Amino acid sequence: MVPRRAVHAEEAAEVEVLNANLSKMKSVSKKIQASMSRLEQSGRNVQEAIGPVYGNTQRLQIQNANIDRILAAIEKVTQPLDLKDREERILRNRIDRVGLQEYIGSIDRTNQALQNLQQTNLRSNQQAMAELGSLLEIGTGSLEGEFRDVIRRDADPIEPLKQITTGSNYPRISSSRSGQLRMVHAHITTYAGPSTPAGELLPSAKAYAHERGQYIMLSLQNLSTACRSTARKVDANAIYRQGSNGIGAYAQGILGMFIAEYDNVCHIFNREEWSAVLQATCQSALQAFSSTLQALEVHIRENMLTDCYLAYEIIEVVSTTSINLESKTGELKHAMSDALKPIRETAKSSLSLLLNTTKQQVQQLQTLPQDGNSIPLTTETMVRLQLMTSYLSPLSSIMRSLGDGNWKAMPSSAANSTTSIPTLKSFDVGADGKQLFAHYASDVIETLLNALSSRSLTLLRGKSLQAVFLANNVTIITRMIAASDLNDLVAPSVGPKVELWRKRSTTTYLEAWREPSAHLLDVQFTAKAPRPPSTGAPIDSSAILKALNSKDKDGIKEKFRSFNTSFDELVQKHKSYRMEPEVRRALGENVRATIEPLYGRFWERYHEVDKGRQKYVKYDKSQMGQVLVGLSG
Known part of the structure; x- marks a missing residue:
């Protein structure tokens, strides 16, 4: 019982202590509440006193902010004016004194300032914008001058x-x-x-x-x-x-x-x-x-x-x-x-x-060579064609644009006209230029020979002279073709045409030799007796003449006499003609091929009619051969 009373007494003591502390805390709480009430009252009093002052301070802060913005705007307005003065000193100076890099930098800064002013849209900036624009024009003009000076x-x-x-x-x-x-x-x-x-x-x-x-x-x-x-x-x-x-x-x-x-x-x-x-x-x-x-x-x-x-x-x-x-x-x-x-x-x-x-x-031409010689015009014409071969490329282009053969009928006035109507041939850009030139050369030569032939008929008397004249010109043409680049270009197309002219002249020349050839033709009547067989044995002229009557013998004598006259005249003419070597050789050989067989046959049959006196028979076979050979030399 004693320990229990001790415990209760201790606990009771603690409770008393707690109650005492609680009473103290309540007393303190009352004091704090009283202090808070006094503080709240003091705060209300302070607020009522400071409220007007705070409002004035806010208004002052706003006014200060507005003033700062106004000052910034004023500075922004005045800044381009300050820049203009600084850049104007550079841009109105010479580039070589300032330096190209610095001058271009000044132009860039001026341009940037002008763009900034254009963005403000302030009326007060219009004058500054105009001045900066003018300054920029001056700088650009100076750059143009510098550009020109550098080029020069x-x-x-x-x-x-x-x-x-x-x-x-x-x-x-x-x-x-x-x-x-x-x-x-x-x-x-x-x-x-x-x-x-x-x-x-x-x-x-x-x-x-x-x-x-x-x-x-x-x-x-x-x-x-x-x-x-x-x-x-x-x-x-x-x-x-x-x-x-x-x-x-x-x-x-x-x-x-x-x-x-x-x-x-x-x-x-x-x-x-x-x-x-x-x-x-x-x-x-x-x-x-x-x-x-x-x-x-x-x-x-x-x-x-x-x-x-x-x-x-x-x-x-x-x-x-x-x-x-x-x-x-x-x-x-x-x-x-x-x-x-x-x-x-x-x-x-x-x-x-x-x-x-x-x-x-x-x-x-009013005259032609009376000796049958060629004329300079033939050589000149061929020289022109020869010279053209050196310009085959441009000529091919020209001829392709004209069209094959269109050069014949194209007057000079039409060629100079830019309104001439093109033909289908003129669009043949794939035409062979060499072939076109060959056709043109052929036309030129054909025109030349036709004109020479026609003119010789008027100005030259006698077919033999006309033939020699034509043959000489044909030979000049042939020779100049063969001796130049014309040979490869035009010979295949022109050669056959020229050959026809050569044959024509030869035929015409031989017509004059028909007269002496006609005297070497005799008439044999074979109805009375059969023709003796050909044995290859020499012909007996005396025997043949014995079979003839005196009238026939006189006819043979007249044939020899007429042949001699005609032959000598033609030989003389032949020698008097001016012939190119090729012409003289060719015509002489043709005359020989025509006369020699006829004369040889006639002489073998009737040479005894003269009985060696050379009164009628002027040439024997060998002499005739020599004369005929001489015609080719």
Whole structure:
């Protein structure tokens, strides 16, 4: 019981302690509540006192923010004005003093400032925008001037003959200057491009085309002058010699300078600008080239018979040049072709002119050689054809455009007309040029021989003289064909026609020898006695004559006498004629083949009628053979 009372007493003591603590806590809580009430009352009093002050502070903060924005706007408005003053000092100065990079940087900054002002839409900025725009124009203009000045540093005219003779490269703009020009052009494109009308070159491109165009034209000026001067000849009747005109060097100079200029354009301008810039740059040189060709065309028309070959050479040279330009640059082919058109039309007309002139020149002859000699016109005509073989390529092109045979009926006025109606033949671009030339040569030779034959009938007396004249001219034609490139080109087609003329002349010549041949024909009556068989034994002239009566013998004597007279006269004429060696040999052999068998037979049968006195029988067989052989020598 005692321990239990002790435990209860201890617990009771703890409870009393807890109750005491609780009472203290309640007392403290009451004090805290009283303090909170006083603090809350104090807070309400402070809030009522500070509220107006806080509102004023907020309004002040808003006012300060507005003031800061106003100051920023004022600074933004005044900033372009400060920039304008700074950039104006640069842009109104010379580029070489400022430096190109710094000058371009100033333009870029000015352009950026102008764009910023344009975005504000403030009325107060209009004046600044106008001033910056004007300043930007000044800077762009200075860049254009700098672009032009850089180009001019490499624009001293050259003498292309040096490059032509030595094979050296044509001068080009250096890579450092090309880079400088490219940079300047890029900035000009940025600032001037939007205001440049569509289809027009930019100011820098115009400056390039003008300066480089003048450089090319002046460099080629001496070659143009040489073309005109070398067309003039000391002897107006001299036929043009291939390569004697300066058109070849002129074309080489154009080709070299245009290709070099194309390289320059590619290094400076953008790809889409190459074509327009190159054409504008070469325009002045092409106009000068076209003017030169027009002057040459006038000269050719005035001297067509001697200088038509210059037209063929020009066509070949210029066509080759235009093809090379097309392959190297992709441009200018059509411009070159347009410049060539007058020459090409004149070359077309030359074919019919040469053909018609050949006929007219023969018809205008008032006399022909009375010894049967050939005339110079035949040689001249063949020389023309020989010279044409050196221009087979341009002639083939011309003949294909005309069509096979159209050169016969094409008057010169039609050839010069650009409104002439083409025929189906003129579209045969696949025609063989060599074959067309062979047909043309055949027509020329046929026209010449027909005209010579017709004229000889009027101006020459006697068929033998006419035949010798025609045979001589045929031989000249044959010889000049065989001794030149005409042999391979026209011999297959022309040869048979010429051979027909040769045979015709031979036949005509032999007609004169029918008279002496007729005297060597005798009439044998075989009805009275059978013809003795041929045994190969010598004929007994005495026996034959014994069988004849005196009247028949007198007839034989008269035949010998008439033959001698006619034969001697023809031999004399034959020797008096001026014959080409081939003609004399051929006609002599034909005469011998005609006379010798007849005379040999007649002499064997009747030579004893003269009884060796040579009163009637002037020639024995060997003597006749010698005379006939002499006709061929």
